Amino acid sequence: EIVLTQSPATLSLSPGERATLSCRASQSVSSSLAWYQQKPGQAPRLLIHDASNRATGIPARFSGSGSGTDFTLTISSLEPEDFAVYYCLQRSNWPRTFGQGTKVEIK
Amino acid sequence: EVQLLESGGGLVQPGGSLRLSCAASGFTFSTYAMIWVRQAPGKGLEWVSSIGVSGGSTYYADFVKGRFTISRDNSKNTLYLQMNSLRAEDTAIYYCARPSNGWYDYWGQGTLVTVSS
Numbered sequence: 134e135i136v137l138t139q140s141p142a143t144l145s146l147s148p149g150e151r152a153t154l155s156c157r158a159s160q161s162v163s164s165s166l167a168w169y170q171q172k173p174g175q176a177p178r179l180l181i182h183d184a185s186n187r188a189t190g191i192p193a194r195f196s197g198s199g200s201g202t203d204f205t206l207t208i209s210s211l212e213p214e215d216f217a218v219y220y221c222l223q224r225s226n227w228p229r230t231f232g233q234g235t236k237v238e239i240k
Numbered sequence: 241e242v243q244l245l246e247s248g249g250g251l252v253q254p255g256g257s258l259r260l261s262c263a264a265s266g267f268t269f270s271t272y273a274m275i276w277v278r279q280a281p282g283k284g285l286e287w288v289s290s291i292g293v294s295g296g297s298t299y300y301a302d303f304v305k306g307r308f309t310i311s312r313d314n315s316k317n318t319l320y321l322q323m324n325s326l327r328a329e330d331t332a333i334y335y336c337a338r339p340s341n342g343w344y345d346y347w348g349q350g351t352l353v354t355v356s357s
Contacts, residue, residue: 134302167343169285176335176347177277177285188345220285224342228301229275229287 135159137221139232145240152208154235156221161201165225168197168206171234172217180219181206211237242266242346244336249351256326256355262319262336262348270314273339276321278332279350288334289321304330326355 136159146152156166164184169177179188181197184204194209208215216239221232248260262274276288289310290299298310309322319336331354337344 171285176337176349177344178347179343179345182341182343182345188343218284222285222287222344227299229290229299231285231287234284 134228135162135223135226135230137223137230137232139219139221139235141235142233143236143238145238146211147240148211148213150211152206152211152215152237154206154208154219154237156199156204156206156232158202158204158223162223162225164200165223166197166199166204167222167224168195169220169222170215170217171220177220208237242338244338244346244348246334246336246348246351249334249353251354251356252326253357254327254355257322257324258326258353260321260323260334260336260351260353262321264317264319264338267338269312269317274312274319275337275339275344276310276319277335277337277344277347278330279335280329280332283332286332291319323353326353328355331355 138157140155166184168181171177180195185197196207198205218234218236220234243265245263273292275290278286278288291310295312307325311320333350335350336348338346
């Protein structure tokens, strides 16, 4: 099983600041990695797929990078609605696995 | 409009069974693989199971293998998850989701399963 380790667990930032979230895989997943955002009481929302492609309707302030084992989600300038929990997901191997999540909270 | 509506959750005793359903609409159900993902209260997301378009290919997380069965009825546009030998640690919101280009971008609202005596 591929283990995805996200860091940090919590990121405390102010609106307008840049957020950098990390996801590290225990073995290579090539570019088969996605990022999701989840707000309380809501289902997850796909932000980035195939490591660096924004999903439909996702604002340009969200960007993804990386390949192999190290991936980054960057939010260039935090908007109030961006404070949420973010998860990475790999679909390179079975079983599919999620990271444990990074909470982006208001400082 | 793509819609996924889960049902069948509720309170069940340890060792009991439940069958979850996910009614799909707004797309050609029979042409998409489908998945179940769960989230325990206050915890992260866990992939549970996936099924191919015809139902012939199924995959499970180790923690449900041998206890849960995923299936689908393409004539009814419905996905199922039969859950047997339920444990307290299976308590979670269960979501069904549909992929586009391999990635799950449509999700239901979830159904809560509580395993407790």
